[in-house]
Amino acid sequence: MIARRDVYQAIADPTRRAIINMIAAEPHNVNAIAENFDMTRQAISLHVKILTDCGLIAIKQRGRDRICEARLDQLSEVSAFVDQYRQHWESKLDSLETYLEKLKKERHGK
Amino acid sequence: MENESISTKNRELRLTRMLNAPIDLVWEVWTKPEHIAQWWGPNGFSNTITKMDMVPGGEWELTMHGPDGTDFLNKSIFREVVPFKKIVYEHPSYPNFIATITFQEQGGQTHLTWHMLFESEEVFINIVKTFKADEGQKQNVDKLETYLAAMK
Numbered sequence A: 001m002i003a004r005r006d007v008y009q010a011i012a013d014p015t016r017r018a019i020i021n022m023i024a025a026e027p028h029n030v031n032a033i034a035e036n037f038d039m040t041r042q043a044i045s046l047h048v049k050i051l052t053d054c055g056l057i058a059i060k061q062r063g064r065d066r067i068c069e070a071r072l073d074q075l076s077e078v079s080a081f082v083d084q085y086r087q088h089w090e091s092k093l094d095s096l097e098t099y100l101e102k103l104k105k106e107r108h109g110k
Numbered sequence B: 001m002e003n004e005s006i007s008t009k010n011r012e013l014r015l016t017r018m019l020n021a022p023i024d025l026v027w028e029v030w031t032k033p034e035h036i037a038q039w040w041g042p043n044g045f046s047n048t049i050t051k052m053d054m055v056p057g058g059e060w061e062l063t064m065h066g067p068d069g070t071d072f073l074n075k076s077i078f079r080e081v082v083p084f085k086k087i088v089y090e091h092p093s094y095p096n097f098i099a100t101i102t103f104q105e106q107g108g109q110t111h112l113t114w115h116m117l118f119e120s121e122e123v124f125i126n127i128v129k130t131f132k133a134d135e136g137q138k139q140n141v142d143k144l145e146t147y148l149a150a151m152k
Helices: A007-011 A014-025 A030-035 A041-053 A072-109 B023-031 B033-039 B121-151
Strands: A057-062 A065-070 B012-019 B046-052 B059-065 B071-082 B086-091 B097-106 B109-118
Touching: A007 A014, A007 A041, A007 A072, A007 B121, A014 A030, A014 A041, A014 A057, A014 A065, A030 A041, A030 A065, A041 A057, A041 A065, A072 B012, A072 B023, A072 B033, A072 B109, A072 B121, B023 B033, B023 B097, B023 B109, B033 B046, B109 B121
Parallel strands: none
Antiparallel strands: A057 A065, B012 B109, B046 B059, B059 B071, B071 B086, B086 B097, B097 B109
8 A cells, every 4th residue: 555645744743844944944965964863864764755755855866965955835735724724713703703793783772 | 943842833823803892792702601602613513511610720611513413522721811801721632722812902892813822733734634624525515516517
């Protein structure tokens, strides 16, 4: 079975978010990324692989180096989802507003 | 990376609304169970409030009844209650968050802010994702309807 990887999975992990932040500032090779973390190079490679599978990292071969570049276009998908969730809460305020209007009418009507 | 623990931007939601009602009415509607039952929850839901003890540490139990008969029990704990100014409550189980609602009188109207701070970005992203999944299903039905309409 092939696990479907999506952008949420990519950013659900603090190490992966840190990796994205790091290479968004400047492309790094995997060794340089690993030096910044208290983890094995293998563990970092796995995170990089997940990020690559999700399309958040593109890897370019430069001589013997594999350079990781951030591909952040995908992340706008997340912010669009956050907006939808915000709308869900906005609608709670809408019903509060409607209810207040109804109450005001009822009380003034008396 | 250091900023991540300080900034809450990645796990919060902040809403503001100017309500065309005096602050005492808005406060009443927010703090009396019989009123809250009238406007809480998504469209098509009704609510039963079994407990609403508005003191710090007081419990709040609200059950939302979904249109399909499913009940959703929400248990929260009030953390801070300042009459006509501020309500802070915590949702201590998943999805863990702290909500802060502030009220401010402005010329007979009430400026309300609603801030939700989730325990972690993981919780926040998951809840957004879950919500999106629900929405996605609704949208699929919408799309099907549009598609069928176009075939007529």
